[in-house]
Amino acid sequence: MDRVSVIVPILNEERYIQKFLISVLDQDYPKEYLEIILVDGISSDKTVEIIKNYTDKYKFIKLITNEKKTVQYALNLGIQHSSGEYIVRMDAHAWYAKDYISKCIEYLKKTDADNVGGPTVVKGYGETQKVIAAAYSSPFALGGGKHYRKDFEGYSDTVSWGCFKREYIISLGMYDERLPRSEDDDLNFRIIKNGGKVYITSKIKSEYYPKETFSKLFKQYFNYGLWKIAVIKKHHKPLRITQLVPMAFTGFLIFFGILSPFFNIFLYLFLSGIIVYLLMDFFFSFKNSSVKSFKERILLMWAHIVIHLSYGFGFWAGIFKFWNSKWW
16 A cells, blocks of 8 residues: 655634544545645644644644745645655645545556646535635636536646655655745646646545635735746746636726726727626626526626636736746
């Protein structure tokens, strides 16, 4: 039996950490061949207190401190402290099927892929979180990436979290520590660039819990957009062309919005663009089967707007921040 190390970056996860640990303890992979490494970015809530109740009882659950706080450092610290032949990355903001780890190892062995994982199935509990979860399944919100299709089976350009050989990830240089966001996109870019493959199977099952408020969603996607530019600059192309659409949309709003008070043609184009956008938003929101009530569909329209504006403005902020930098 192969030894497996599970790496989990955490920060202020008191709301989710116990449910996460329960799902880990419920895994069917033999515990004597398993280690869970929780890497805490100096949480200010009760996350560490809750974890210590488990580390005292289960010796294969370990807690280490990430003094630099952000996720890319946490992942590399976890890998450096790991002893398994295989690495499974997990997120505390999620629930995992009993055979999640077993299936990760099975599909890493049975395919010719270097990174495997399951589709990103998103689930919410409160009204707002349920609406935000519905946005993840909308091609209008996120461009229809393969890893958001719950029944997808095959090769992809990226995967959430992932599973890979420890030796392989170290040979790639692990995660780029300059990237506090989009570190997984960058990793998968490098895997494919080096002749490797990324594979998704619906047999690897999990549920991810998104942000609970629109303000947190805005901040999350603004940072995604900002750091996506760093990845694009590093690799000289986007992972998918659809990633550029929010940037184009917000660029349209800025450019035509500024000129519309002075020129009628720009005003007409500006208003026409907004009308077309809102009609598309309306169509995809009311077509989405994940929301039921009229209120939820209106909130879904707002969720789409929040994602597009935050991601797009984050892109523009990233252009100003990174384009003339000497990172790469």
